Amino acid sequence: MEFRRLAAMVLVALVLPFSFTSCLLLEEALLTPSEAASQTETTTAVKDSAPMGPKVDWLLTSEGLDASVGQRVTLKLPPNGQVSSVWGTGIYTNDSSIGSAAVHMGLLTFEKGGEVTIEIRNGQASYEGSARNGVSSSSYGEWGGSFYLTTVVKP
Numbered sequence: 001m002e003f004r005r006l007a008a009m010v011l012v013a014l015v016l017p018f019s020f021t022s023c024l025l026l027e028e029a030l031l032t033p034s035e036a037a038s039q040t041e042t043t044t045a046v047k048d049s050a051p052m053g054p055k056v057d058w059l060l061t062s063e064g065l066d067a068s069v070g071q072r073v074t075l076k077l078p079p080n081g082q083v084s085s086v087w088g089t090g091i092y093t094n095d096s097s098i099g100s101a102a103v104h105m106g107l108l109t110f111e112k113g114g115e116v117t118i119e120i121r122n123g124q125a126s127y128e129g130s131a132r133n134g135v136s137s138s139s140y141g142e143w144g145g146s147f148y149l150t151t152v153v154k155p
Contacts, residue, residue, distance in 0.1 A: 107149060
């Protein structure tokens with residue numbers, strides 16, 4: 001009888017930590033992308049003093065932000081960025097790389113990165129492409145969403 005009790009205690013001691021760890025891994029896997037990204041501390045997206053948003057990298061588009069028309073979002077892009085797809089000049093399609101658009105506008109460099117603020121806009125009837133600051137943007141027809149890069153005024 002004592003052997004059974006000892007075996008049961010050993011089994012509980014082995015299974016319980018494994019079950020707890022599995023629950024934590026399952027909880028982490030079920031987080032939405034924005035919740036998972038908000039738990040990292042690498043780079044941040046700040047929207048009107050709201051909690052951290054998605055991970056900011058050079059591929060981020062305004063489609064990846066939880067923002068609606070008229071809202072401004074400030075992003076800090078890390079150094080050593082890479083060029084990504086951009087459509088438009090001044091006003092960009094919402095599937096354009098925010099970082100590459102900022103370099104296109106002359107607000108950042110790929111080497112240094114930095115902080116930019118965008119304003120979410122409605123889609124346009126057309127977007128004109130151009131080559132600026134080492135980034136070539138493409139022209140495009142009608143598209144459902146846009147963003148505009150604004151300047152950040154710091155107090």
